[in-house]
Amino acid sequence: MQGLFTSCTEETEDAPAISMVRYTNPDNAEQDLSEVGLGEVIAIMGKGLGSTFKVTLNGMELFLNPVYVTDASVIITVPDDVPTVATDATVSNKLIMTTDMGVVERDLIVLPPAPSIEGISNEFAKGGDSFTLSGKYFYFIEKVIFPGGVEVTEGFDVNDDATSLTITVPGGITEAGTVEVVTASGTSSAAPRHRFNDTEGMVCNFDDLNIFSWGVGPDAFKTENGIDGVYVHTYQDSPITPSSWWNNNWVIALNGYGAQGLQGSSSDYALKFEVNVGVPLNSGRIQMQFISDSGPHFLWKPWEVNKDMTRYWEFTGDREPYQTDGWETVVIPLDLFRSNGGSGTPISSVSEIDGQAIRFALQNADAPEGEEIPVLDIKYDNIRIVKIK
Template sequence: MKIIKNIRSSYSLLAASALVMVLILGACKEEDEINVGPPTIERVRSTDPTTADSAFTSATLGSTLAILGNNLLGTQQVYLNDYPLGVNTAYVTNSTVIVTVGDSVPTVATDPNVPNTLRLVNKAGEAIMEFQTLPPAPQVLQVKNQYVKAGDELTLLGRYFFFVDTVYFPGEDVYVTSGFETNAAGSSLKVKVPANLDFSEGQSIRVVTKSGGSATNRNTQIYAGKGMVADFDTNGALAWPWDWGWGMSGDMIKPSQPGISGLEGNFGGMNQAFPASHGWNNDKVINLVNWGGAQILPEGEGYEPSAPAASFDIRVEIAVNTSSSIEGLELQFWYPDVNGNELSYNVPLSNFVRTTDGSWYTISANLSQLSNGSTRLSTYGDFLAGNFDENGNIIHQLRLVVVNTTSNDIQAVLGVDNVRVIRAIN
């Protein structure tokens, strides 16, 4: 009886093995029957269902593509400009292959001699079609100097400034289509500011290339002429009858300093060895305050007291001339609130100032970043409220301080201009 059971068990195993072999052979036969010839490509489209009827002849890095054709099952590799994309069999059918265009694929922007082809390979052959790989849409990460006017050269810093078609400025039909200057890395774009800027239409710059258009945000704004606190030229609330009328020595308010030329008229200058380890001296401070109590901060339309503090930036132009590294130099924005809390925020100069040849750069700090522990400004009205002096009189004050966090003095000439508060987010 035991022998019979073993025979039956062996027979069952043999039958099961035979069934598995039939299934495997059937699957192989099915694939062989489907792949009767080399692959063909009919068209390429996006994986977005709304583009089902579209046909692409180009795509940008980072795109996901659906390749449509015949005999695609068993695809071994897909190449763009002879660079392998990698194929996941889970995304392969006989009529579709889905692939992603990685950032390492060479493009016409970085290599004008690329073949501009898409090539699909399986064991029966290959299919090739003309297909152009482009860099992604441009990204504006920084407007080098936001204080510009018509006729000035504007420099944008960012990524993918290739094949620039148009740069749009604030205003209706205010744009430039020629005269662009870009670097080989696509990280810098220079353009002449056109006339007829209209800031009622917004404040941002937008770059359009063959790959698409850049997004607009608080980093793409230029100065719209509102919110000035100190320009070191005009008289107003900040003109005091004493030697430090702009919160710094009058000897340092000039149209030029060694290695630095003014943007427009005078600017505040600092020429010294900035003291190490947070050391102090008065000449590295710009203390903007009206001891008489008059408001020095912008008010009116766009500066509603109920608006969130996070909607506003303090911005200032900075130029540095030095042969030393500025790593460790910071610009501190300091403000005493109505309760006597000293709120501050330090910005490393190297976050914005890319060169130390006397060129001007815009540095920005959001009002909500000024803090003392957990204490922050909540609304713009908190910023307008000001503080009290030692005699209990209301004053309004904003201070800028250059801080050296390193253990060695740093010799540098530094220019400061156009201290302002702007509405960065509506």
């Protein structure tokens, strides 16, 4: 902190004035800060600061150590709980100092925490597609980086609480990897839970990896408006009533495949696939099952809201029709899968299901969970088992 302290030899203190705000490191002495991060130590430079007895930042009074108060500088730490735009949309972004001789203020933005990516809409989105990242703290965005260093530096569409960021996927992405969001507060990566353009762990893509066994007929294999070559389209334009089970046109049954040598806890892995729901889905369970009828399974009910996913076999009574905006990625952690209709034990080790048959089957349960489904329109592609931790 050399160079921050000077003696006051004048008998009368000046009115307070702030000339700059900088870091305490002498190497950054010439950088006048317009924004600071939580937890950072800063030096407020100026004159007439020796009698400072109060400093506020965004309305919060900060701890003031008299040892670090001189006529020419005051050193403070920005606490982690100072209000930011992330906690108060109307935050003032004002630094205010009160001395015996008056009050002085200046603009100073307190940056929110670094962004946190919790989900991406489509891991196989193409150039020109709309692409949404969900998470927290999408403020002051500088760029989004795709695999191979392909960058987006404009066209950011962020919702009001900065939990959703939508951009257009740039062309020229040929590599697989992660997606990063860079903001003034820091950088966040979607990995390892989400990777972009990555075929690792692919079990069936209905193209060169096609272990389809029985269920939907040849007419269900389509390419028009696909995400990546051939996909399977489960479709029925007549009503599906409650208590309807196991129609072949609603089933994708995959044979066993060559084991990938997966090891470790099931909580470190997930079943992933892309889905395109063209008509609102108001009912029905997509049963995803490994090995056999009594094997580990999960009931995917994307229309059911306010749901504890660890108790997927129960019905909450709350529903909201589910429809996607094109293709979207679904991630289901393997530790949610349980045997014997949900009453059994969860998968412990991922090796238990490595290489085993997988089945996707629509069921429309008895009422009150089951309601009539007017039209079924679900497309599937890129079924895979991947490490997410």
